[in-house]
Amino acid sequence: MTDPSPPGSKLDTTVAHPARRYNYWLGGKDNFAADRESGDQVAAAFPTVRIAARANREFLKRTVEFLVAEAGIRQFLDIGTGLPTADNIHEVAQRIDPRSRAVYVDNDPLVMSHARALLTSSPEGRTVYLERDIRDPGSILDAPELRDTLDLGQPVGLTLVAVLHFVRDHENPYGVVRRLVDALPSGSYLVLSHGTYDGLPAGVVERLEQANAASGGLSRTRSRAEVDRFFEGLELVEPGVVPVAEWRPAPGAEIPDPVDICMYGGVARVR
Known part of the structure; x- marks a missing residue:
């Protein structure tokens, strides 16, 4: 994510944006030259991106299926949504319960x-x-549209998928997550995935950091x-924080090597 901007910005x-770059990696067409250039720089350093x-x-799809x-x-707050693609959160949820929001x-x-x-949305549910x-x-949390759509007195699925690695240390990522989680009642869940360099050779990390700086x-x-x-004080759901492909994979699914993904994921219940 880029610097905070007001609605209607x-x-x-001309500046790469994570959502559009992610769209490019997924084979989408809703991206611009700056996004593709940045995406190609990362792919040159990390070919399995x-x-x-x-x-x-x-991972997002499986976690939503689990939550519903x-x-x-039956209600979700998804921050760092990204461009629409197949199986968006409300679509996955509403296939199970059309009333999901x-x-x-x-x-x-x-x-x-x-x-x-x-x-x-389905007629029974709602999206905002x-x-x-x-x-x-x-x-x-104070947006009227959110308050009109979600009942914060009832459990909510908060999804922060591949977004927190765009919140740098001086921007207080742990405080941001705590503020969001503290607004949710007991029985809510946090779904989170986050990029990592764990397991990567030093040369690959160096090239990725060069691409990031660029x-x-x-x-x-x-x-x-x-x-x-990020999960402190919450009740982790099995198997805990693991490489995203290893979080409750479908039976018989091919699981990539963690170093080809470099992304941790987990789900936790708010006590």
Whole structure:
């Protein structure tokens, strides 16, 4: 995510944006030259980045299925939504229970315009879209659209998937997550995935950091211990914090090597 911007901010196509770059890696067409250039720089250093993007997307799908089918969650707050693709959160949830609701949040105007145009809810459920930045959780939680859509007195599935590595240390990532989680009642769940350099050779890390610097220092990867900190005080769901492809994979699914994905994921219940 880029620097915080107010709703209705102007779309800047000259600067790479994580959502559009992610769209490029997934084979989408909703991206610009700056996004493709940045994406290619990362792919040159980390050739399996497209495998990682797909694995992360599948992790999101499995966790939503778990929350609806097993944990009884019927409302979701998704921050760092990204551009619409197959099996968006409300679509996965509403296949199980059409009454499910979702609030999508992103700070890219392109994401929001596409979401409003393409993502339609079932008649029984509801979807709402907010142009906000994760670094300002208060503006998200206080938004009238969120309060009109979600009942914060009932459990919520908070999904922060592949977004926190764009919140750098001086932007208080742990405080942001705590502020969001503290606003949710007992029985809610946090779904989180986060990029890491764990297990990568030093040469690959160096090249990735060069690509990151070239795009303005978009991301800040974190170690397993640092990712674990986001779940402090919560009740982790088995198998805990693991490489995203290893979180409850489908029977018989081919599981990529963790170093080809470099992404941890986990699900935890709010006590």
